[in-house]
Amino acid sequence: MTKSLTITTPDDFHVHLRDDVLMASVLPYTAKQFARALVMPNLKTPITTVEQAIQYESRIKKALKSDSHFQPLMTLYLTGKTSLEEIKKIPEYKQIAGIKYYPAGATTNSDSGVKNIDDRYDVFEIMEKLDLPLLLHGEVVDPAIDIFDREKAFIDQHLLKLHKTFPNLRIVLEHITTKDAADFILSSSKKVAATITPQHLLLNRNHMFIGGINPHHYCLPILKRETHRQALLNAVSSGNTKFFLGTDSAPHLKSTKENACGCAGIFSAASAIELYAAVFDELNALDKLEGFASFYGADFYGLQRNKSSINLVREDWVVPEKIIVGGEAIVPLYAGRKIAWRLIS
Ligand code: DOR
Ligand code: ZN
Numbered sequence: 535m536t537k538s539l540t541i542t543t544p545d546d547f548h549v550h551l552r553d554d555v556l557m558a559s560v561l562p563y564t565a566k567q568f569a570r571a572l573v574m575p576n577l578k579t580p581i582t583t584v585e586q587a588i589q590y591e592s593r594i595k596k597a598l599k600s601d602s603h604f605q606p607l608m609t610l611y612l613t614g615k616t617s618l619e620e621i622k623k624i625p626e627y628k629q630i631a632g633i634k635y636y637p638a639g640a641t642t643n644s645d646s647g648v649k650n651i652d653d654r655y656d657v658f659e660i661m662e663k664l665d666l667p668l669l670l671h672g673e674v675v676d677p678a679i680d681i682f683d684r685e686k687a688f689i690d691q692h693l694l695k696l697h698k699t700f701p702n703l704r705i706v707l708e709h710i711t712t713k714d715a716a717d718f719i720l721s722s723s724k725k726v727a728a729t730i731t732p733q734h735l736l737l738n739r740n741h742m743f744i745g746g747i748n749p750h751h752y753c754l755p756i757l758k759r760e761t762h763r764q765a766l767l768n769a770v771s772s773g774n775t776k777f778f779l780g781t782d783s784a785p786h787l788k789s790t791k792e793n794a795c796g797c798a799g800i801f802s803a804a805s806a807i808e809l810y811a812a813v814f815d816e817l818n819a820l821d822k823l824e825g826f827a828s829f830y831g832a833d834f835y836g837l838q839r840n841k842s843s844i845n846l847v848r849e850d851w852v853v854p855e856k857i858i859v860g861g862e863a864i865v866p867l868y869a870g871r872k873i874a875w876r877l878i879s
Contacts, residue, residue: 535848536815536820536848537847537848538845538846538847538848539811539820539823539845539846539847539875540843540844540845540846541823541824541827541828541843541844541846542824542828542829542839542840542841542842542843543567543568543569543828543840543842543843543844544567544568544569544779544807544827544828544840544844545568545569545570545571545572545779545827545828545831545832545837545840546564546568546570546571546572546779546780546781546783546803546806547571547572547706547729547778547779547780547831547835548572548574548669548708548709548729548731548780548781548782549564549571549572549573549574549780549781549782549783549803550573550574550576550642550782550783550784550785550799551564551571551573551574551594551606552577552785553577553578553590553593555859555860556785556859556860557593557594557597558597559785559857559858559859559860559864560783560785560801560803560857560859560864561594561597561598562599563783563803563804563806563857564604564783564803564806565598565599565602565604566877566879567806567807567844567877568604568806568807569603569604569605569840569842570604570605570606570607570832570837570840571604571606571607572607572609572631572632572669572780572835573590573591573594573606573607573608573609574609574634575587575590575608575609575610575611575634576611576634576636576641576642576643576644577590577643578643580611580613580643580646581608581609581610581611582610582611582613582616582620582646583610583620584610584620584623584624584627584630587608587609587610587627587629587630588608588627588629590608591606591608591629594606603842606629607629607630607631607835607837608627608629608630608631609630609631609632609633609634609669610624610630610632610633610634611633611634611636611646611647612633612634612635612636612647612648612654612657613646613647613648614638614648614649614650614653614654616654616657618656618657618660621633621657621660621661621664621666622660622664624664624666625664625666631667631835631837632666632667632668632669632706632835633657633661633666633667633668633669634669634671635647635648635651635654635668635669635670635671636648636671637649637651637671637673637674637675637688638675639675640671640673640675640754641671641673641754641798642754642784642786642797642798642799644671647671651692651696655699658696658699658700658703659700661700661703662700662702662703665702665704666704667704667705667706667834667835668703668704668705668706669705669706669708670688670693670705670706670707670708671708671709672685672688672689672693672707672708672710672715672755673685673687673688673754673755674687674688674691674692681756682739682756682758682759684755685710685711685712685714685715685755686712686714686715689707689714689715689718693705693707693718694718697722697723697725697726701723701725702725703725704725704726704727704834705725705726705727706726706727706728706729706780706834707719707726707727707728707729708728708729708780708782709729709730709731709734709755709780709782710728710729710730710734710766711734711755711756711757711758711762711766712758712762712765713761713762713764713765715728716728716765716766716768716769716777717765719769719776719777720769720774720776724776726776727775727776727777727778727830727834728769728776728777728778729777729778729779729780729782729831730766730769730770730777730778730779730780731753731780731781731782731800731802732781732802732806732809732810732813732867733751733753733757733782733800733802733867734757734758734763734766735763735766735767735770735810735813736809736813736867736868737751737757737763738757738758738759738760738762738763739756739757739758739759740760741757742756742757749791749792749793749796750791750800750865750867750869751800752791752796752798752799752800753782753784753798753799753800754798754799767813767817770813770814770817770819770822770826771814771817771818771819771822772822773819773822773825773826775825775829775830775833775834776830777826777830778826778827778829778830778831778834779810779826779827779831780831781802781803781806782799782800782802783800783801783802783803783806784798784799784800784801785799785801785803785859785864786799786801786864787859787862787863787864788856788862788863788864788865789862789863791865800867801864801865801866801867802866802867803866804853804854804857804866804867805853805866805867805868805873807827807844807846807877808846808851808873808875808876808877809867809868809873810823810826810827811823811846811875812873812874812875814826815848815874815875828840844877844878845877845878846875846876846877846878847875847876847878848874848875848876849874849875849876850872850873850874850876851872851873851876852870852871852872852873853866853867853868853869853870853871853873854866854869854870855869855870856869
C-alpha cells in the first residue's frame with residue numbers, strides 16, 4: 535500500500551478568493567498547497583477591466599506571507615458591455631490568464647454577466663485571434679429548464695455552436711458535473727478542456743438531503759445523480775489530459791449558508807489536495823493524481839509546469855468543523871470528517 539506520495543506542486547485552476555478580511559482568511563489555505571491559482575472575478579463589484587484585475591492581483595499579493603511563492607492568475611469578468619478594446623489589452627498582461635463567462639443570474643455575483651451569449655460572438659472572435667482562453671460557467675438560466683439539466687442544456691443550446699464557430703478558441707468548461715459534459719469534452723478538439731471540483735467527485739445529489747437538508751453541500755452547478763459522479767470518476771482516473779484540477783472553493787459565511795435563502799458555494803480550500811488524493815486512492819489511480827493536479831492545467835494554459843513538489847502521507851486527520859473569519863464561521867467541505875491523506879508542509 536502506498537504510504538506517501540511526492541508530486542509536483544499542484545495548481546488550482548478555479549478558485550474564489552473574495553476580498554478584504556475574507557480573502558485574508560481563506561488565501562493561506564490555497565497558498566499552502568497550490569503554486570498558482572486562477573482567481574475568479576465575481577467580486578461584489580466584478581473585475582471587468584484590466585486595471586481592476588491588476589489592482590486585485592496586488593491586493594492578493596499583499597495579503598500573502600512575505601516568504602510565499604504563490605502566484606495568482608487573474609481573470610476578467612465578461613459583461614454585455616465589455617469593450618473589444620479592453621480585450622485587446624490583455625495579451626500585454628501575462629498575469630491575466632483568461633476571461634470568465636457567467637450567464638446573468640446563474641450564480642453568486644453574476645448579475646452583471648452576459649444575458650445572451652450570442653451577443654458576445656464579437657468578443658469570442660477577438661479572443662480566438664489573440665488565443666485567450668474562455669472560461670465558461672456552463673449552465674443556462676432559463677427557469678423553465680430543470681436545475682439538474684442546466685449544464686446539458688448549455689452544451690446542447692450554446693456550447694456545440696460556440697465550439698463549431700470558433701474551433702481555435704481555447705475553452706475551459708468549468709466545474710463539470712455530468713456525463714454529458716465529460717462526453718462533450720472527450721468528443722471535442724484539444725482546444726477544449728474541463729475542470730473538476732472535489733465535491734463533484736465525492737458527493738452526489740443525495741448528499742444535499744441525507745438526514746435533513748444540508749446547505750453546505752449546495753453549490754452551482756448543483757450536485758448531480760450518482761451516474762454522473764461515476765462518469766467524472768472515470769474521466770479523472772483515465773488520465774485524460776483534458777480534465778484537470780479546479781476546486782471552485784467558494785467561501786460563504788455559515789450564517790449565509792444556514793439561511794432561509796442559503797448561498798451557493800462550497801469552501802474546499804482547507805483540505806482540497808488531500809480530498810483529491812483520497813478520491814484517486816479510492817479509484818486505485820494515485821499514479822494519475824499528479825497529471826490531473828499539476829501538469830494538464832498548466833499545459834492547457836501554456837504555463838511552465840511547477841518545479842517544486844509537495845508531500846502527502848497516508849495518515850488520518852479530521853477537517854476542522856469551522857474556520858473563523860472576523861468573528862464569524864465558515865464551514866469547510868468535509869467538516870469534522872476524517873481524510874486518509876495529509877499534506878506535509
Ligand atoms: O456554487 C458556486 N459558488 N458556484 C459558482 O459558480 C460561484 C460560487 C461563488 O462565487 O460563491
Ligand atoms: Zn466558481
